[in-house]
Amino acid sequence: MKISDIPLPSRMARLPRDKHGRVVPWFVAWVDGAPDHRVVGAGKLDDAMRFRVCWLCGEHLGAYGAFVIGPMCAINRISAEPPSHRDCALYAVEACPFLTTPNMRRRDSNLPEAAQEPDGIMIRRNPGAVLLWVSRDWKLHPRHQLWTVGDPVETRWYAEGRAATRDEVLASMASGLPILRAEAEQDPRPADAHAELDAQYARALELVPT
Numbered sequence: 001m002k003i004s005d006i007p008l009p010s011r012m013a014r015l016p017r018d019k020h021g022r023v024v025p026w027f028v029a030w031v032d033g034a035p036d037h038r039v040v041g042a043g044k045l046d047d048a049m050r051f052r053v054c055w056l057c058g059e060h061l062g063a064y065g066a067f068v069i070g071p072m073c074a075i076n077r078i079s080a081e082p083p084s085h086r087d088c089a090l091y092a093v094e095a096c097p098f099l100t101t102p103n104m105r106r107r108d109s110n111l112p113e114a115a116q117e118p119d120g121i122m123i124r125r126n127p128g129a130v131l132l133w134v135s136r137d138w139k140l141h142p143r144h145q146l147w148t149v150g151d152p153v154e155t156r157w158y159a160e161g162r163a164a165t166r167d168e169v170l171a172s173m174a175s176g177l178p179i180l181r182a183e184a185e186q187d188p189r190p191a192d193a194h195a196e197l198d199a200q201y202a203r204a205l206e207l208v209p210t
């Protein structure tokens, strides 16, 4: 399916367009009059939190927030991005080239100096499968600019813009596990951290499609 064939949510239809006619999500930085999709705009993380607006369209959220997260975030329930409207997030998982084309790499060259890295552990890898995680509750993580996501009311796995298979989800989660294991190893109490990770992994496996 071409991006132009995917219906644009009405809130996102009001967003500005780039020179190719594609919508530019609200969070994207504008550099010298052009959007740079790799870069989060200055102050956008703080504004999204403070004004409770959608990360993608910039309009107010209702009772629910939808997170687009990778498999490791499904395990530890920590997101580096704030929530969006469900329909905006659905559009992102179906239309965003980075999320939907696993062989595409993030381009890290020539990033402007103002580029803002999400705080915490930044994992530079394509997650393979992504998860739409809809919840009624979320809060700011004790570490600045990370979000702890609450119990989901809906979860949907995607790969390449379509529903992911069970095998794809399991492979994607397994590929990320060593990174979380290494993180647990750095914990002041590694045995406890590994045990907690085991529990988190078991909990995440319950969300894998059958």
Ligand SMILES: [Zn+2]
Pocket (backbone or CB within 6 Å): 011, 012, 054, 055, 056, 057, 058, 059, 084, 085, 088
């Ligand atoms: Zn939205």
